[in-house]
Amino acid sequence: MNILSYLLLISSVIAAGFAATISDVRADIKTVATSMTGFDNAIEKLPAKGSIFDALAIKSLVDGLERALDKTTTDIKATPAPFTDADSIAILSDVKDVKPTILHILSNSITKKSNILNLPVPGINGLIRDSMQSLQGKVNNFENALIAASADSVKLEGVALKAELDAEFLKTIKAYS
Numbered sequence: 001m002n003i004l005s006y007l008l009l010i011s012s013v014i015a016a017g018f019a020a021t022i023s024d025v026r027a028d029i030k031t032v033a034t035s036m037t038g039f040d041n042a043i044e045k046l047p048a049k050g051s052i053f054d055a056l057a058i059k060s061l062v063d064g065l066e067r068a069l070d071k072t073t074t075d076i077k078a079t080p081a082p083f084t085d086a087d088s089i090a091i092l093s094d095v096k097d098v099k100p101t102i103l104h105i106l107s108n109s110i111t112k113k114s115n116i117l118n119l120p121v122p123g124i125n126g127l128i129r130d131s132m133q134s135l136q137g138k139v140n141n142f143e144n145a146l147i148a149a150s151a152d153s154v155k156l157e158g159v160a161l162k163a164e165l166d167a168e169f170l171k172t173i174k175a176y177s
Helices: 003-018 022-044 052-078 085-111 113-117 124-149 152-175
Strands: none
Touching: 022 052, 022 085, 052 124, 085 113, 085 124, 085 152, 113 124, 124 152
């Protein structure tokens, strides 16, 4: 075996080690769901006069959620595509399970706006708007990667779900603009 053959063999082994699986993607979505639940609970429990510690806790939860979304997006892109019909349906079901939490976070961010704006953080309104825009970007990256990798049988449903979430994000961002 010559040097080129060895290099090709090594690079294929390394590349295979970086591939993700459907199981990885589904586990990642569960991590995203857990992060979203924590964020949702923090907003839900935010008192009318929250502290700097409440603000830091929420910021930490948003950062963790964004990291989880980034990892999920990376794993979707690293998984051989297109996904099978069965895998696409299972993943779409996982995402649909998270949808009520996302919608609650967004609507509650508007409902609890006065509590959020009472946090003792200078420029909180702009910070929340920027965080929501960043979070929407991460969710969009996730949605786009998932739609691209999914079987044709579920793409339209994925696009419809994306449109619904995008509209809700825009409402929330507008509330803080």
